[in-house]
Amino acid sequence: xxxxxxxxxxxxxxxxxxxxxxxxxxxxxxxxxxxxxxxxxxxxxxxxxxxxxxxxxxxxxxxxxxxxxxxxxxxxxxxxxxxxxxxxxxxxxxxxxxxxxxxxxxxxxxxxxxxxxxxxxxxxxxxxxxxxxxxxxxxxxxxxxxxxxxxxxxxxxxxxxxxxxxxxxxxxxxxxxxxxxxxxxxxxxxxxxxxxxxxxxxxxxxxxxxxxxxxxxxxxxxxxxxxxxxxxxxxxxxxxxxxxxxxxxxxxxxxxxxxxxxxxxxxxxxxxxxxxxxxxxxxxxxxxxxxxxxxxxxxxxxxxx
Amino acid sequence: xxxxxxxxxxxxxxxxxxxxxxxxxxxxxxxxxxxxxxxxxxxxxxxxxxxxxxxxxxxxxxxxxxxxxxxxxxxxxxxxxxxxxxxxxxxxxxxxxxxxxxxxxxxxxxxxxxxxxxxxxxxxxxxxxxxxxxxxxxxxxxxxxxxxxxxxxxxxxxxxxxxxxxxxxxxxxxxxxxxxxxxxxxxxxxxxxxxxxxxxxxxxxxxxxxxxxxxxxxxxxxxxxxxxxxxxxxxxxxxxxxxxxxxxxxxxxxxxxxxxxxxxxxxxxxxxxxxxxxxxxxxxxxxxxxxxxxxxxxxxxxxxx
Numbered sequence: 001x002x003x004x005x006x007x008x009x010x011x012x013x014x015x016x017x018x019x020x021x022x023x024x025x026x027x028x029x030x031x032x033x034x035x036x037x038x039x040x041x042x043x044x045x046x047x048x049x050x051x052x053x054x055x056x057x058x059x060x061x062x063x064x065x066x067x068x069x070x071x072x073x074x075x076x077x078x079x080x081x082x083x084x085x086x087x088x089x090x091x092x093x094x095x096x097x098x099x100x101x102x103x104x105x106x107x108x109x110x111x112x113x114x115x116x117x118x119x120x121x122x123x124x125x126x127x128x129x130x131x132x133x134x135x136x137x138x139x140x141x142x143x144x145x146x147x148x149x150x151x152x153x154x155x156x157x158x159x160x161x162x163x164x165x166x167x168x169x170x171x172x173x174x175x176x177x178x179x180x181x182x183x184x185x186x187x188x189x190x191x192x193x194x195x196x197x198x199x200x201x202x203x204x205x206x207x208x209x210x211x212x213x214x215x216x217x218x219x220x221x222x223x224x225x226x227x228x229x230x231x232x233x234x235x236x237x238x239x240x241x242x243x244x245x246x247x248x249x250x251x252x253x254x255x256x257x258x259x260x261x262x263x264x265x266x267x268x269x270x271x272x273x274x275x276x277x278x279x280x281x282x283x284x285x286x287x288x289x290x291x292x293x294x295x296x297x298x299x300x301x302x303x304x305x
Numbered sequence: 306x307x308x309x310x311x312x313x314x315x316x317x318x319x320x321x322x323x324x325x326x327x328x329x330x331x332x333x334x335x336x337x338x339x340x341x342x343x344x345x346x347x348x349x350x351x352x353x354x355x356x357x358x359x360x361x362x363x364x365x366x367x368x369x370x371x372x373x374x375x376x377x378x379x380x381x382x383x384x385x386x387x388x389x390x391x392x393x394x395x396x397x398x399x400x401x402x403x404x405x406x407x408x409x410x411x412x413x414x415x416x417x418x419x420x421x422x423x424x425x426x427x428x429x430x431x432x433x434x435x436x437x438x439x440x441x442x443x444x445x446x447x448x449x450x451x452x453x454x455x456x457x458x459x460x461x462x463x464x465x466x467x468x469x470x471x472x473x474x475x476x477x478x479x480x481x482x483x484x485x486x487x488x489x490x491x492x493x494x495x496x497x498x499x500x501x502x503x504x505x506x507x508x509x510x511x512x513x514x515x516x517x518x519x520x521x522x523x524x525x526x527x528x529x530x531x532x533x534x535x536x537x538x539x540x541x542x543x544x545x546x547x548x549x550x551x552x553x554x555x556x557x558x559x560x561x562x563x564x565x566x567x568x569x570x571x572x573x574x575x576x577x578x579x580x581x582x583x584x585x586x587x588x589x590x591x592x593x594x595x596x597x598x599x600x601x602x603x604x605x606x607x608x609x610x
Contacts, residue, residue: 129521166517176507184500184523191492195485202481212471216434218489220525264569
């Protein structure tokens with residue numbers, strides 16, 4: 001039996017921390033790094049080694065996972081810029097693999113993959129859907145762009161992190177697929193909120209409405225999961241407003257570059273800006289309805305919530 | 306055991322015909338009327354009696370169902386106007402029930418219910434979701450507004466027509482709930498189409514995209530049922546573009562009356578107008594993507610389809 005892949009993990013935030021713990025549970029030798037070192041403590045206590053820098057992590061790993069916030073963060077930890085003196089690229093061995101699981105720009109992804117390829121390092125873009133619950137329970141859906149042979153080599157790692165692993169095409173296509181996912185999530189959320197608000201304004205019993213419409217062609221994950229939270233006034237984040245805004249900025253950038261008109265998606269983006277302006281950036285995306293409520297002068301839930 | 310309710314049925318179109326056949330199958334004495342009499346032939350052959358007018362149908366029935374296209378059609382057959390000399394109201398017995406299963410204006414519904422109440426005739430608004438397939442298989446979801454006691458009396462009739470029967474409130478609230486349903490259907494459809502088109506324009510393998518995104522928070526009835534039809538170029542109607550346009554006109558009227566801003570719903574309505582202008586009125590609502598394709602200069606499906 002071949003030895004376990006040595007895994008490096010950079011970015012131990014709300015997603016990265018539970019994911020790295022799952023890799024330890026699955027028995028992978030793990031070396032971690034985080035910009036704020038204190039966030040690595042609990043993972044090191046659970047059995048991980050602590051790297052001195054992204055480059056040091058890369059030197060000691062077969063597969064380096066990055067799970068950070070945005071395109072510039074990935075550029076910094078992989079290419080070594082913006083206050084990160086030595087990036088993954090400065091330490092990575094020829095034949096090793098960088099797996100970026102952040103949600104970032106497809107174009108930036110392709111450019112980083114190109115830079116790594118020049119050093120003989122492979123890259124996969126492998127953004128995920130499923131949120132912190134999916135990260136904890138290892139039930140993430142993983143959308144992979146890059147060489148299918150490299151994906152096969154990394155499969156044991158992915159299997160420790162998620163349930164559904166889909167190869168979507170060459171580098172960048174994992175990110176494109178994730179952005180498709182976010183476009184559909186946003187529009188469906190908007191549809192659910194506008195429907196509920198229409199019912200509220202017309203004086204309907206929203207519990208009955210939710211029951212009636214979830215039985216057919218109007219049903220969705222958003223309606224089933226966020227509808228009841230909206231009606232009970234639960235705005236705790238499964239996925240935060242500000243993170244959906246970041247993803248829609250990536251959608252908007254890519255659509256602008258491609259000359260693609262996106263009618264309802266970009267209107268929904270404006271409503272999310274209203275939500276942010278109301279101070280709801282750190283609430284769950286279901287707070288979308290609070291922005292609509294503020295603009296409509298009606299509440300789609302009990303006033304106490 | 307009490308005798309079966311005598312049922313009248315007015316409007317034997319794509320929905321009304323299979324519904325009336327299900328009532329015959331369930332053993333209800335049935336009397337029918339249709340503006341174009343030839344459309345009643347097959348139902349009469351199956352065992353229904355033919356009424357001479359809406360008033361005549363009402364005189365001979367305990368429950369009169371109307372299943373026509375739009376608000377003016379219901380006003381004509383129930384109140385007797387616009388070329389229909391004698392309406393249901395002119396023949397209905399005190400204590401009988403009119404059940405309007407068309408999708409029409411909540412305000413018109415309340416006004417008709419008021420007129421009927423003055424004659425001692427009860428009314429339920431009971432629009433349905435589930436399309437022609439649901440009508441054939443008696444799996445419709447039925448959204449009912451009106452007196453709950455009257456709903457209970459009519460329950461055997463509803464059970465012969467559908468699966469989920471939800472009491473949504475007083476008269477008009479069945480229609481309000483149906484419009485909520487159509488708002489959510491429209492926005493979700495738009496989300497799916499914009500997502501797939503983004504993927505297509507970015508060069509993604511849409512089969513892989515559909516597989517990846519249907520596993521999580523982006524999933525919906527629209528994505529699962531219409532996504533594959535779009536990708537295979539199947540635009541046969543489950544529900545026609547022109548009927549969704551009619552329902553959105555009702556949404557728009559009610560929202561205007563209530564002063565309710567509906568951001569993405571009414572943008573999607575404009576895209577459906579583009580679809581109509583492209584000659585797609587009689588295609589299924591998934592033809593929404595053809596309007597987006599025409600405006601984006603890209604196809605989200607194989608060119609042959």
